[in-house]
Amino acid sequence: MSxxxxxxxxxxxxxxxxxxLKAGFPLTVHSRSRPPVDELAAExxxxxxxxxxxxxxxxxxxxxxxxxxxxxAVVRGxxxxxxxxxxGLLLIDMSTIAPATARAIAAxxxxxxxxxxxxxxxxxxxxxxxxxxxxxxxxxxxxxxxARPVFAALGKTITYCGPSGAGQTVKACNxxxxxxxxxxxxxxxVLGMRAGVDPAIVLQVLGGGFAQTRVMDVRGPTMIRHEFxxxxxIRLHRKDLGxxxxxxxxxxxxxxxxxxxxQFFGTLIxxxxxxxxHSALLTVIESLSGGPTPEDPGHE
Numbered sequence: 001m002s003x004x005x006x007x008x009x010x011x012x013x014x015x016x017x018x019x020x021l022k023a024g025f026p027l028t029v030h031s032r033s034r035p036p037v038d039e040l041a042a043e044x045x046x047x048x049x050x051x052x053x054x055x056x057x058x059x060x061x062x063x064x065x066x067x068x069x070x071x072x073a074v075v076r077g078x079x080x081x082x083x084x085x086x087x088g089l090l091l092i093d094m095s096t097i098a099p100a101t102a103r104a105i106a107a108x109x110x111x112x113x114x115x116x117x118x119x120x121x122x123x124x125x126x127x128x129x130x131x132x133x134x135x136x137x138x139x140x141x142x143x144x145x146x147a148r149p150v151f152a153a154l155g156k157t158i159t160y161c162g163p164s165g166a167g168q169t170v171k172a173c174n175x176x177x178x179x180x181x182x183x184x185x186x187x188x189x190v191l192g193m194r195a196g197v198d199p200a201i202v203l204q205v206l207g208g209g210f211a212q213t214r215v216m217d218v219r220g221p222t223m224i225r226h227e228f229x230x231x232x233x234i235r236l237h238r239k240d241l242g243x244x245x246x247x248x249x250x251x252x253x254x255x256x257x258x259x260x261x262x263q264f265f266g267t268l269i270x271x272x273x274x275x276x277x278h279s280a281l282l283t284v285i286e287s288l289s290g291g292p293t294p295e296d297p298g299h300e
Contacts, residue, residue, distance in 0.1 A: 001025055004150060005058030007051050007074055007081075008065040008095070009036035011230065012121070015128040016064065016094075016154050021045060023153035028057045051077070052084035060090045060150060064121075067239055068097040075105055087113035092147055094135075096120045096236075098243045099165035099172070100250070106139065106164045115143045118164060120171035121155065122178075125231040126218065132156045136174075138166035172247055175240040179261040179278075181215040186282040189224060190289050199224040219279040226283075228276040235274035238265035 001024060006017040009031035021027050021044055029040050030048040041047045048054045051074045055061055061081055063074055071093055075081045081091060091114055093102065102118035109116045117139035127133040133155035137144050144160045151158045161170045192202040203220040206212065222228070241262040248255045264284045273280060286292050 002059040002150065003028070003057060005029070005048070005054035005061040006045075007031065007054055007061065007063045009033070009040065010064070010066075011125050011232075012128045013064045014040070015125070016062075016121075016133075017045065018043065019128075019131045019153050020150070025150070025153065028054050030054050050079040050084075051075075051081045052079045055081040055084035055089060056086075058089070060092060060147065062092045062094055062150070064094040066095070066236065068095075068101040071095050071097055071101070071105060075109070082109065082112050082114065085109075085112050085114045089114045090143055090146060091116045092119050092137075092150070093117070094119050094121055096171050096175070096240050096243065097168060099138075099168040099247060102138065102168045103165040115140065115146075116164070117143050117147055118167040119147070119151070120167055122171065122174045123155070124218070127155070134174075135159065136161050136167045136170040138162055138168065138170075139164050168243075169247065172240070172244045175237065176244055176255065176258050178215055179237065179241060179265075180257055181213050182219070182279055182281045183257075183261050183264070183285075185213075185216050185220060185223065186285040189220075189282060190285045193292075194289060219277070222277075223279050223282050228280040230275060230277040232278050233275050234265050234268050234278050234280060237278040238262060238269060238274075241265065 004020055004025045005028045007030045009017060014036045017029055017040055027045040028048050029037055029045045030051055031037050037047045063071060065071055065074060091109055106116040117137050119135055119137040121133040121135050123133040131154060134157040135151050135155040136159050138161050141160060161167050188202060189199050193199050207217060241258055244258055264281055267284055268280060
């Protein structure tokens with residue numbers, strides 16, 4: 001069984017690393033914050049002080065960190081993965097970064113004899129905990145097959161998307177749809193509540209028809225209760241939409257709806273709400289509609 005290294009033990013990374021332990025992979029872990037490292041070490045993982053140590057101990061290294069510059073620092077830094085890499089190491093970046101950045105890092109890794117897949121995920125913290133993530137991978141098909149047993153411990157929908165950068169491109173498409181659905185669900189709930197309909201009834205009816213979506217199923221009930229404990233933070237989704245809009249400019253795609261939701265997320269961040277769950281987009285639509293209605297159970 002391959003020795004796996006895992007770097008980045010946040011909301012997504014810690015349960016993903018735990019699932020690898022449960023699957024029996026020898027696991028070395030590192031994160032900027034020490035507590036999750038110690039927690040997983042108590043469960044059988046080997047702690048590492050630097051990404052370099054992770055690479056030296058591993059056949060496959062997984063990274064899942066907030067943004068492109070974080071990936072670059074973890075990979076290229078003086079104590080980074082490439083500093084400790086050996087010929088044939090497989091680097092799997094499961095962060096969400098720009099496709100162009102993924103291709104550039106993969107090209108540099110190749111110069112060190114390191115293979116790389118960009119393999120971002122979808123499914124949120126619930127999918128990370130349950131091991132049911134959707135994984136979309138870009139890179140060499142042989143590397144994808146090598147990574148498949150690791151992916152099987154983390155997700156249920158595992159898809160090879162194409163050459164380097166393709167995984168990130170598909171993830172960008174994913175983030176467009178999630179943002180759009182959250183905005184549409186927010187509008188539907190606000191309309192229903194202001195018209196005097198119980199929002200739970202709105203969700204029940206929409207969930208049983210053509211409008212049903214996984215996003216609404218998972219986030220709809222917490223939205224009507226105004227429970228915005230983050231599964232995926234607003235500031236991170238806006239970061240992703242920045243990647244989407246940058247990529248759209250590069251390829252000449254017009255994405256007006258995405259640009260609008262990007263501005264809504266920007267409003268929430270400016271109000272100090274960037275660490276709330278992205279479903280707090282509902283509060284922007286409420287505000288534009290004159291504020292929450294008396295029927296809103298989250299604002300008694």
